[in-house]
Structures are given as structure tokens and as C-alpha cells.
Amino acid sequence: MVRYVAWLVAVVGCVVLSSIAGCGKGEERVAPTISIWYAQWAPADALQELGNQYETETGIRVEVVQIPWDSFQDMVFREFASTRTGFDIVVGDSQWLGRGAEKGLYVDLTDWLPTAVDLGVIHPVVLSALCQYKGRYYAAPCEPDACGFAYRKDWFEDPGERAAFKTRYGRELAPPDTWEEFRQVAAFFTRPDQARYGCALLAGRKYDSLVMGFQQLMWAWGGDWSDPQTHRADGYVNSPASVEALTFYRDLVRDCAPPGAVNFSYEECTNNLNNGRVAMAMIYFGFYPGFVNVLGDKVGFFMTPARGDERVASLGGQGFSISTKTDEQKQEMAKRFIAWFLARAQQEKWTRYPGAFTAHAGVLASEEFRTEGDYNAAFADSLDYLKDFYSIPEYSELLAAATEHVAEALDGARTPKEALDAIAEAHEDILREAGLLKE
């Protein structure tokens, strides 16, 4: 027995000693690294490029880990469940702010951010929606974004189409400015016999796409998710205005979009415009490289239409948040990188990468930025109309309930009124349980 134990101790000792020796050598070789987790899309490539420049300047490596959009949120919060996170910075969605702040996952940047960046030059709507929660800063702006539309410029400029449109509607064929014009243009291009349709809207159940698509109409029609003071959802999300907005959205999906359009999320909207199946596609402007790389100058962009005087675009984009579950030295390194990134010189470089946008007011107003592509101008003009979904810790449950029931209305499983009543009930249950509903 003693012999066996002696052998076991010797073997285990060798393994432990060799691994300690290995670790020591490894530490000497590895350069200081800032690890950033971001969703898998063009701005993440741009961030890596800019990070490489930061490494050249400072010797500190920046590693951007890209995670597919569908699993981004789940992976990040699963990581936060550990005692240490694999990332130092997460470029998280605006809706995550509440959870990150209330659960102590994000470093409070309130004292540091104004000293590192001139907040006066950041677009106020972006600063408030992307960085602030309950008046404190938990993120710094990285990639502000707005929901809008891409359209087939070549179809809109076709003389035959223009003449036919003018004969039918008595006005020029142009990117629609109002939802009523949008419906006309969508109906005009809907020709199932030619496998052509008017529009692809965010109607699928993946992540937040359906809610981001529908809420713009709900707000423009005068509805809201809830009363901002009491959080009562009944009478707001299921108000006659909201029902009318959802009916309008459902009719667009049913009458002017390709078969199966109720499953369209970001990817499907992009593919259907690129494949020449639809004339207009609802999308966040940050996805523009996906169109421009395929269609070149045959694609154009326009802001989310208005209803009367009311124009609202869903806020998109993400901010830099520093994990509280990484050591303080890394947190300081992360802050230095963010400050470097937000300087005007870097912001000008940043916007030259495909899909990358800025909240820097000076850059946004510059002629160079606005004339770079019509996506830039449409994006910059949309910033004043941005509005966001809930950003409280319970947002993912609220989002899931909203997605499920709005989708049921689009599927035809429920009427718009029934679907919105179901959302009101589900949201009030969630908010009541969270102690946020003032009865």
C-alpha cells in the first residue's frame, strides 16, 4: 500500500511541478492584453483593427472576441455568473445597462468618464441611452446605431418604374418619408408573379429584432410600452394607438413582404434585399457593409418614416462596459484604451471602417462624414429621433414576452388587440414581481 501511495505522490508531484514551471515561462512571454467581447459583425472587425493600432502605439494588445448575435447576450451573462470574466470589456447592448449596473457587473464610470472624455461633444441622446442608468455612467459610447431602411436605388431610379408609380399615385417615386408613403411604395413593388415584394421588415423572433422593428411604429402612432412613472402597461401597450400600429405592421408583413417574412430577422432582411426579392429592408445602419459590399451603388438608405410629425427610430448600438470581475490593473488598462478610442483623432479613423459609427458631434457634423455614403447621412439624421426599449434588469423577460406575443399577431395566431393585451398582462406580472409596478 505504502508503495502505491509513494508512486501516486511522485507522479502527482511531477505533474504539478511541470505545470508551475510552464506557467512561469508563459507569463514572461505574454504581452499585457485587453480582452473585449463583442457581437460578430463589421464594427467588431473595425474595433480589432483600431485595437491593433493601439498595440503599435502602447505595446498593449487588444483582443476582440466575436460572438454570434443570437448567442451574444446568453454567453456574456453566463460568463458574468463566474467569479472572473474572460473579458475585461464587453461592448454590450444598451438594454443590458440596468442588469449590469444593478447586479454589480459593470464598473461605475461616473467619476472617471467626464475626466477622460469631453462629454459635451457626445450626442446627448446616445450618451443618455447608451451609457447612463439612473443618472450614473456604466458605459462609454462605442458603436451608436439607429434603425432605418436600405432600399434598391436601381429600382427606384428605373424610368419605367418611376413613370408607372407616378401614373398610379400622382407623385414621384422616392424613398418614403411617412409610413403611408412607405405602404404605397411597398404595395407598388409587390409583384408575387415576378417573385418581387415591397419590403422585408424585422419580424422574426431572433434576439430583439421584432421588438426593435415594431416599437418604432408603436411610438410613432402614440402608443408606449408603459407609463414612464407607474410602469402600468395596461392602457399603454394595448392602447387603440398601439393596436392600430400593430395592425399596420402586420398588414405590411402579410401583404407586401415575401412568404415566410414572419421569420425575417437582420440576416434575412439583408439577404432578401441583396437577392433582389424586396425593394426596401428594415435594418440597423451598422449592417450597411452587408449591402454595399454586394450591391455597390445600387443600394441607398433612408431614415425610419414618420407618422404625421412623429418620427421615432429604435436605438441600436453598444457601449464599452468594464467588467467588475476582472482585476483592477486590467480595469485601469481598459479605461486608458476607452479614453484613447474616444479621442477625436481615433473617432475619425473609426468611422472610416465599414459599419463603424460615432456619437462624436463634431465628426457627425463634418462634411467628410456626411458625404462618405448616404448611410452616414441617414444615420446622423436619425440620432435625434432615437428611443430605446426598457433597460431595467428585467428587460430580457420583457423582451421575450413582447417578442412572443407580437409574433403571434404577425403569425395570425392572435389578433393585434389580443396580442397586445397578452403583452400588457405579461409585462405587468414581470414588473410587479420586480417591485417596479405602482398599482
Add this chain to the structure above:
Amino acid sequence: MSRELYAQHERGALKYAFVAPALILLIAMNVFPLCYTVYLSFTDAELVGQSHRMVGGANYGTVFTRPEYARAIRTTAVFVLGAVSIETVLGFFLALLLKKDFPVKAVVLTVLLVPMMMPPAVMGLYWSMLLDPNYGIVNQILSAFVRSPPLWLSDPDLKLFSLILIDVWMWTPFMMLICLAGLGNIPEHVYEAAEIDRASRWMVFRRITLPMCAPLLFLGVLLRLTDALKQFDLVMATTGMHDGSTRTLSVLLYRVMFGSQKSGLGSAFSYVVLVVVIALAMLFIRYIGRIRAGQGAY
């Protein structure tokens, strides 16, 4: 202590020393999580929160009263009953066809087994493309015969059926294999005796083939049932977790645990699912035992 007694003692200690690592692993990986989940199910624990408090049976109350849980149970039941019964009938039929030897039997068997060997998530994505209403080959073929082909994955009345269809495509070969093994176990002389007695084909099937195949058939059904009850990957890859009409128990569990991040509620829910699965499995095992006992004389 005598030398013999000492050696005996050392052998005993060595025996335990060999078993100990596996035992410790088992406790750490299985028993501890099971017990900890029971504890969590009585708390309001969240995935990323540090502290939690006891909430009594509130989580179990939620599981038994919220309509979304009842709907997920209904959806899972329809999926399991639909998929497993079709797979069993089809698998048995295929096994009967493939029982006798023929020149390319090995090739046919290999081709039939391919769907079973593919990962369900990949199959889900693959079938999403096949069933796409605009580009999918299924509707392109169907459009030659019908004016408006079905919207397989967007029509609320068809979605669950489509998932059953995919599952049947994937798992019928498994049932076929099990049935083939069962059929192979029936001695030839039993059929010869039936032939001498001039039993009809239907009588042979009903009195010999089916009953003698039953224990293995039920084992196959049990395996498929427990697997179908856990259906997750296929749903996530096709319709996702926000579709109430196709949301199975496992998908709802994922949504509660990782979407809403409510570990306490998720733990209570997982225990309810576990109890249902174990109860079903016990029922089947007892039934198989009875059949085997009935065939004991043979």
C-alpha cells in the same frame, strides 16, 4: 495483527482506494448538483446575482400555475407522442422490409442510418433551408403541384408538425435498427412451426413477430421517449425559444435559466421535468419487465 490479517486489510483498503476517485467524481458531478438544485429551487437565486433568499414553494407554485408552463407541457406531449409513434411504426415497417437479405442491403442500411448520425442542431439549420418558402427545395417541388405551398416554419398550425417531420426523418432509422435486432432474435423454427400450422401472415405477425419483438421495441420506445422529452437543439435551430407554439419543456427551461436568468425558478422547473421523465421511464421499465416475464417460459 497477523501477517495474513494485515494483507487482507491492505487488500480491502486498496479496493476502496481504487473506487474512491470514481466515487468522488460521481458525488461532485452528479449527487452534489442534484442536491444543490433542490436547495436552489426554494430560493429566488439568479444566474448573476450574488445573494438570494428562501421563497418556500413559490417557484413550484409558478411552474404549476403559469400558462406558459402548461403550454410547454402540452407542446412537448404532442411532439413526443407524434414523433415517437410515427418513428416506431415506420421503423418497424422498414425493419420488416430489410429483414431478409438482398444484394445491396449493407448500402441501403448505411444510407438509412445517415440522418441519425448528424447533429440535431445542424439538421435543424439544414431543414430550415429545405423548408424555406422562397428558396427551399421542398416548396419549389410542391409549387409544381399546388398554387400556394405550405409555410412550414411560419404557419402556426404547421410549425410543430414540421418539427415532428424532421424528428421522424432523423430518428426512424434508430427505431429500425432496434426492430431489426428484435426481429433477428426470433428463432426461425417458430416461423416454421407456424407455417406447418398453416397460420396466416397476419396471424404470424400478430402472434409471433410482434410479441417476440416487443421487449426490444419497448426499449427503443423508452429511449426515444426520454430523448424526445428533452428536445432542445432542433427547436432552437428552427423556430427558436420565443415561439410558444413549438416551445418544448427543455427550451422553456433554457429561457428561464439563461434568458431570464432565474436559477431558482429554473431549478424548480427542472425538478418537475426530472420527476416526469423518471416516472415515465419507470412505467416503461416495469412494462418491459412484465413482457419479459410473460415470455419467460419460452
